[in-house]
Amino acid sequence: MADNKTVVIKIKRQDNPNQASRWEEFSVPYRPNMNVISALMDIAADPVTRDGKKTTPITYDSNCLEEVCGSCAMLINGRARMACSALVDQLEQPIRLEPFSKFPVVRDLATDRSVIFENLKAVKAWVPIDGTYDLGSGPRMTAEEQEAAYPLSRCISCCCCMEACPQFNEDTGFVGAATISQVRLFNTHPTGAALKRERLAALMGDGGIQECGYAQNCVEVCPKDIPLTRSISEVGGDVMKQAVGDLFRR
């Protein structure tokens, strides 16, 4: 490999939420095993565009850089994914970086994804414990139950599934796959099930689970391979059952 090999990156930039976006092109020195984040770090240390124009470092969200905190989600060559695990060797050049299109842009590649945390609040995504004093061990669970819950519990709230979903937009107000999957996680927990009715009720009506169009994009882009479509169909069945039951109870 030639020593002077470079990586070409095109970045969609926007100074603030009210300004129009523009593209800037950069070229950074190639190193084996580098990821998109290390390229963004190189640009920060020497913020000059490919045609020699001085510019500002790129604003982007990041933290753990090992795909477990969920911060650095963006569109890379058009695909919703985490920038830390996007290795340059596996990407076609020029690498195109864009902010998520369905969330308000804060600046450059940083977007406001706080809606996911509001959604988790709305569906009461927690186990309602009595308190933190010493009340003995938790409910006994089989290894099988643990192995079913654990993959769901690895959701990093990155919002890739929402960005990729054709139904996730302002018209539908769809809550998105990640939140539905968390409903499944807490509804199957022995103590968490106490709030099952409320969680399912929160997923009924406009913006609820019925908005899902089964495009299956969510499961395709999920960086943690969470069985999202399975969660949607299971929770969908429960919502339906509860809705029908409610109808007869009236």
Place this chain on the structure above:
Amino acid sequence: MASNPKIIVIGGGLAGLSAVIKIAEMGGQVDLFSIVPVKRSHSVCAQGGINAAKNLKGEGDSTWKHFDDTIYGGDFLANQPPVKAMCDAAPGIIDLLDRMGVPFNRTPEGLLDFRRFGGTLYNRTAFAGATTGQQLLYALDEQVRRYEAEGKVKKYEHWEFLSAVLDGNRVCRGICAMDLRSMEVRTFPADAIIVCTGGIGAIFGKSTNSVVCTGSAQSALYQQGCYYANGEFIQVHPTSIPGEDKLRLMSESARGEGGRVWVPKTPGDKRDPKSIPQSERWYFLEEWYPKYGNLVPRDVATRAIFKVVYEHNLGIDGKPMVYLDLTHIDRRILDRKLEGILEIYEKFVGDDPREVPMKIFPGMHYTMGGMWVDFNQATNIPGIYSAGESEYQYHGANRLGANSLVSCIFGGFIAGPAAVQYARDAASAPGNGHFDAERKRQEENNATLMKSDGKENPFKLWRELGELMTKNCTVIRYNKALQETDVKLCELLERFRHINLSDRSQWANTTVVFARQLYNMLQLSRVIAQGAAMRDESRGSHYKPDFPDRDDKNWLKTTKAYFAPDADEPKFEFEPVDISLIPPRPRKY
């Protein structure tokens, strides 16, 4: 005063969230500040597990043995009573996490499973796959979200702590913080504050830490008068994956589940590792430490790897790397117990560690040192508390694996109620003029940085800092190099005055934020370098070839650094260690 006090918690990792939960439960009001949404805090990176002597494997484990392992592993530098209290509380903490829904791995009977970790002979580590920190953080995050929905907690995410607001009596009355989007600098009053701002990895450039772990908050408070204790004790984890942007942790649980560390016996052996016969491999940890084998404490394993690579010249392919081998273990067991970390190796290196031995090398991982606190997690400034990695209390000269998660949660559980109690007893503030003064001071700092038009790029200065600190202040330390490091740090501080920000805009400006952090990193680096230079002995992670033995007569002491504003440099005091429960003995694994 107020029976429902207002407490500010800074940092939403395990320690911060634990404190928040306790305060809310006691009827207090919390303002929770975090640079990132709290669910994205660095605690998610903890992998292997959390220690508690539940003795569920019939081995005769006990909380006293956990306590003894922790003190011995920390080379007797930790004050013993709080460590004992932590080990005693650990089984109850596991039960609580279990009740909160943490998907801990189970035994066939449906009980919690435990595995082995470094520095102990017992299966004492509860785990949720190999993403235990993530699972614990989520459980606490969910409970805090519940309190948030009930109006007991208000989150300020994407805000960065800048400084404490101190009144004329030097009592803390609140904080000054900056909105990382609008860049607005604001003060917030509180009856007490709890600093849970984690590690300082960024000081070493590349580390296993997350981007936010700069130590900036701790450094700012040290510069305001808080003591910083045992700063020279830096843990270098034996097994990390070298990367361009960071060093990624390869959990100790890989060895806990049977992973073996080795190098080819022939220097520069170019063969495929799988084709190298057993007789031509050197399992040096197993040979040197037959009792603990691959599970010696981290400082011991790290020095052994350095010795093999730099003295025996046996690094793989002549490079600073050794093998960490899991290929002899059943795939199904690996997937069930270690999937998260195997996935990291696969994604970032491209090889499947079930098939190919991993290539690893030590990387800066953790600071045992931190804000000085008393047994109630209170710093020396009234109204300021600290818990988690940002304080120094539980790990002595070396932290045992899987003890950090328990120390974070336990520390938060002590700090929260202690802060509430303090607030209930404290007298009201004498006036509020101090808030305006502190805000102006911080706004001026920002303005000075924005105006400065020298030639220095903050990101380049940072790279120099990281290389300097990694070279001289990690595994092997020499006094001459440490003294040179401090001289170099002064030069970097001088160059910082001639900084030039490539971004001067007033919206989501990450460059000015980083420059502020960098200044604080430089100040705190001097504490580390000078503390290391002073301590003429070897203890835990602090190793000086010129002083190879532990020296209890002169150095069984806590280092306490404080900032002398006039001299613009650290001064030091030393405090005896509380060894009231276990008499010090030689540390030989």
